[in-house]
Amino acid sequence: MQGRKRFHFMHIPKAGGISLSHFLDQQFKTDEICPSYFLYRSPSWANQEHLFKNLGQEKIQKYFLFRGHLGWIPRLYFPMEEIESIVFLRHPLERLLSEYDHISRDIVSFPFLSKQWSSFDDFLKTLAQKNITNMQTRYFCSDLYFKSDFTFESIDNISDEYIYLLPFGQQKDIPLDQLLNLAIERIHDCAFIGITEQFDKSFDLLCQQFRWLPPNKKSKLNAAPKRTKIDDLSPKALDLAIELNQLDIILYQEALKIIEDKSRTRIVMNREQHKINIIESLPVSDIVDFSFDNRIIGEGWHLREGDSPNVFCWTSDNQSSLVFSIRQLDDMLISFHVINSVVAEFQNKISLIVNQHPVALIHYPHPQDGFVFEGIILKSFFHQNHSLIELCFSLSETARPCDISQSTDKRALGFACKSVTIKPIKLLTTSLPMKDLIDSGSFIQPNDENTA
Secondary structure, three states, X not given: OOOOOEEEXXXXXXXXXXXXXXXXXXXXXXXXXXXXOEXXXXXXXXXXXXXXXXXXXXXXXXXXXXXXXXXXXXXXXXXXXXXXXXXXXXXXXXXXXXXXXXXXHOOOOOHHHHHHOXXXXXXXXXXXXXXXXXXXXXXXXXXXXXXXXXXXXXXXXXXXXXXXXXXXOOOOOOOHHHHHHHHHHHHHOOOEEEXXXXXXXXHHHHHHHHOOOOOOOOOOOOOOOOOXXXXXXXXXXXXHHHHHOHHHHHHHHXXXXXXXXXXXXXXXXOHHHHHHHHHHOOOOEOOEEXXXXXXXXXXXXXXXXXXXXXXXXXXOOOOEEEEEEEOOOOOEEEEEEEEEEOOOOHHHOEEEEEOOEEEOOXXXXXXXXXXXXEEEEOHHHOOOOOOEEEEEEEEOOOEOHHHHOOOXXXXXXXXXXXXXXXXXXXXXXXXXXXXXXXXXXXXXXXXXXHHO
């Protein structure tokens, strides 16, 4: 792995970071991703495990992706040339309004804070009293709030309800010009700067720069259903909001200038051509033996769950796809392990399309859990000019756990998949149900026109 770049995504709250973190996770194996999303303490409602401060130098060195509310801290563990930083900035007033809406809406996670405010004006007064200002600038300067060994000087005085708003502890009396100058210096050191208001465009440019396969549909996770708008503010509230975010406003303008300067020399590739280039660069294999702790090239999957080697992903209410590059040897047997579903009698509701061809499936119980599904990928399904194989999984219906149980999970879920294998039929030596059907001549592949 010598010479391989590491990546650091500095997730500033309410700047589109959840969606991007999800995408970045799929570009890496699970054991390459730093499990820490919080630095020193996480709110009482969040997972308290894997805090960054507890990892130690040896563990930190083995990771290739750092993402979360970690500020600039991960950058300090590696030489500048070894790690690339990615950041998305949002218009400071829009970000502030989004943060207010988020906390006010989520009274379960923020019971103390939300009860203190009857209006946005009250929220701003709290920020002013606590000196919680210029959040985006302070994220770039997070190490200034630490001792040299990255421990907090005054963290114990912060109650749980303020951890979200004070991720780096009580703000020390650091001159504002020092904060701004350091933030501007560091934003120039970022390999990629995105703008939340231009999320789709920024996302495509990010994928092009780092040669990642862009999804056809970009998911925007944790997006607010209803938002307070700048036009809704009173003149007094607007003036105070600007006053509390003056550094962030300057930093945001600097980010726009950097992006504009880079656009003059950047060659923007056609999105479809970029996808073709990425697919053609995938390593070609004779077989596929895929588990979800590996890099996921595809889209439509929810976040990984479970620990290696039992990692799985849920399909969503859209098609969930995987892309591989495999040598066209012969007809292939595809097998995938489904461990669970929230849909009743799901076994007969799963469908698979390979390179736009429907594939008939059989299923049988897995010896440990769930079911194994199998089908035949005919040699004629492969494209003539390249070895691309795209698998599109879907369930005829999905369900939300919150609608069928006491769960708070509002995701639309299909089925949970653990692994996928693809092998030439002629290489199979064991007696599998599908192989037995083929050998007996009992299996009939569907006609595309009748099944599509």
